[in-house]
Amino acid sequence: MDSNDIKVLLIEDNAGDARLIEEILAKAEGHPYSVTWAQSLTAGVVQLRVETFDVILVDLFLTDSKGLDTLRSISTESPFAPLIVLTGLDDKAVAVQALQEGAQDYLLKSQLEHSTLPRAIGYAIERQRTYDTLKSLSLIDPLTGLYNRRGFVTISAQQQTFAMRTGKRIFLSFMDINQLKWINDSLGQRQGDLAITDTAAVLQKTFRSSDIIGRMGGDEFAVLCIETEPSTDEIIKARLKKNIADYTMAHPRGFRLSLSMGIVFCDPAAGFDIEALLSEAEALMNKSKGTAHVLEKSDKGIQVLMIEDNPGDARLVREMLSESRSAGFALQWAQSLAEGRLFLASRSIDVVLLDLDLPDSWGSKTITEVMKCAPTKPIVVLTGSTSEETGLEAIKYGAQDYLVKGSFTTVTLERIINFAIERKNIGEELRKAREREVAISSRIQQTLLLGSPPSDLPGIEFAAFTVPSQYVDGDFYDFIRYGDSFVDIIQGDVMGKGIPAALLGAAAKSYFLRAHSSLIYARGCAGLPSPDAIIDQVNRYIVDDLMKLESFITLCYARLDAAARTLQFVDCGHTKTVHYCAAEGRCRLLDGVNMPLGFSREDVYKTTTVPFAQGDLFFFYSDGLTEARSPDGDFYGEERIMDIIVRNASLPVDEINRMIFYAAAAFVGSQNFSDDLTCVLVAIRDRNAEPHGETATLITTSALDELAGIRAFVAEFCTRWASPPLAGEPAAALQLAVNEAVTNIMKHAYGGRADGRIDIEACDYAAHIDISLRHRGKDFKRSDVASPHFDGTAEGGFGIFIIEQSVDDVRYSSDGKGNHEIVLKKYKTRQEGEGPWNCTVKL
Amino acid sequence: MELYSEALGDVMVARIKGDHLDASTVEDFKAAANPVIEKSMKIVLDMGSLNFVDSSGIGAIISCLRKLNAKGGDLKLCGLSKPVRSLFELVRMHRIFDIFETSDEAVAAFARQ
Incomplete structure (x- = not known):
């Protein structure tokens, strides 16, 4: 191909x-x-x-x-x-x-x-x-997919040339959305965006695809058309109006969409200045606004919307409000929910008096409906029932207050309306303040609380992440590296939530660095301060503040000593670190003996030391992980984590971390956790030191006749040499992959020559078998080979696809001296959710 | 790589002799299959003796199907061992070919058409 x-x-x-x-x-x-x-x-x-x-x-x-x-x-x-x-x-x-x-x-x-x-x-x-x-070229408005101002002007110039050639008239319509600011302010940005995309949809329906439609910015739109049949602005306006009505009918919203429009016609032969046309059309539009039905906000007093279908009750409320001697009320009366929505969409309303039983809605549902189109407006329910329950239920559904019809006076009505508005305002302020706090604290967490793990420490791999909860609660981690032999890992959790917890975490982190420098200075050349000395110092710095704030910090401070192959840690009331021991193939929990920071000035901290070996893992985490709860109320616990680690200990560290997170999310039934969830995984993986079992080498020529022998070699190695052996379908898959890769070398690298040399080396590891294919032919890249067709139309192109589907990892490398290598890796243990051939875990 | 063919009514049953169809045997297979394809419209390819097929082998079988389809004929397969069947599924060719357990079933399927 x-x-x-x-x-x-x-x-x-x-x-x-x-x-x-x-x-x-x-x-x-x-x-x-x-x-x-x-x-x-x-x-x-x-x-x-x-x-x-x-x-x-x-x-x-x-x-x-x-x-x-x-x-x-x-x-x-x-x-x-x-x-x-x-x-x-x-x-x-x-x-x-x-x-x-x-x-x-x-x-x-x-x-x-x-x-x-x-x-x-x-x-x-x-x-x-x-x-x-x-x-x-950024000529398109991303929200609507229409041209933006620049795009509109650029494309319009081309259209002019075309119009001049055909001798046709051009007309330009300029529109804006009435009350967009009001929609944005009262119903929110999302509704405002909807009004804009709705307008775009209506314009695309009203004009032809050959017409140029642009969003000129904010609420302004323009359309440039070449006139194909004689048209007047009445015809165009009528068509637009009808399409708005049709569209609004099909897509009901919490606002009423209406556009103002100005149209200018022009003969392109007589000169054409798009900017001049735009301003002319805009001026016409503004003039038409004067006559259009435009609503301006009334300044007098409190705007009350009463949604009430009983005219008698409505008259009563109207009379009471007109008697009011205070600020003064302006009353709008809607007789149905639908009419009420219209008012809410087109007028500025301060408070809603709501009868629950309307011709088109009844019961508490009515409150929900009104809140949907006006979430920030206070609602006072008017009820005929004298039972407390009805009123209380209304409040549960979000109403601010309720009034029993026939039993209130002008003074009560006035007071309840004023209080409702005030309470709603305070509630809104609180809600906004809370949102701001969450935003600030999660920013603190991302920037100050989370360090980046070293990526180039020989023989040690790290993966770390935090998923903040809805209310950030001060999880932090950091890594301090000393050359190639030591790295300190700190993973902690501040008791409390929000900004205070985030700031305490940040402070604690900086105290660790301060403790380091002061202790190193004090010790002269005597080497690194021990973890317990550092913790002791940090506790001294921070204990008074923590006590004052009635907070404390749990953490694990661990030092990885690559040369001595030990982990020294101080575990201050934190979750128990998981240690996966590769030799035993199982996990254990490292018990700590120390109290959290902030409990007492006099605490003496002790370091515990554990040895580790090649292939071992250490997993540090916050209690947000182990204390995540299933819908039945069970804790996620440590057992499940250890189980995942044991079964996947040889996978990439990021992958294991991700599996733990997704398994927890599946357990909770959501990816929103009630606490911050932090996972830090450290793997001792010296690639060169990874102990391997048998190796075997086969040297062959690039003659196609060798294929059967090569397959037999792989089969023999998998079943007789490897320990544990690889049998059944995974072994057949590895044979197939080797067969395809060798065929590619024979055909593409050696171009079909039979005298090329191919070295095939098989190496057995505990968890996988690697097959290296080395050759000195032409280098070929994965991208040199076409993708397969699965429809029977092509006879080739399957090879690479088969290889990638049949083994877990394929690596191509060259040394620049004409030696090329392909390494195929096949895992022995089958992972959960895996198909018969494919070993990728889908999460 | 040889092909033994036997006519059952208007259906030609071609039995592959050999245990693998890979890049090294695929040319022989094509050479043996071509005269059969030229002579017959309805062919059943019995792959019962094969315990290994690779992408070149699949390619050759697709080529047979295309040649037959081009002149209005058809090809049905039978006797696929487990690894061979797995490969067909991996490259999704089980959707392109009519595959049967035995040659009798494949011949009967031709008779029904």
């Missing part, structure tokens, strides 16, 4: 249609196409994960997915490849929807011809490219 081929993914369940399309593309002139056929959405999605395509042809109606859902699944999987929809139905509505959902084109199967299909593919790719380029 040539890299200039246009790679087409065809998702089509009808074999006849698929063949027809393949034939059309095979015969097409110009670019060659390589078509991959997937018979279902699932198969298509699998393809999209293994390779990238230039274009996707998709039938919307498949055995496993129907309609626009098909389209959405594909665009989620592959947001960048242009999509062409194929369909048997001549259904305009579906076509238009498909295009709105992001498809580039739409083709009827009955009209597929030798000329149309390649052209459609070419255009789709071209359009997508143009769009991508524009985006990269």
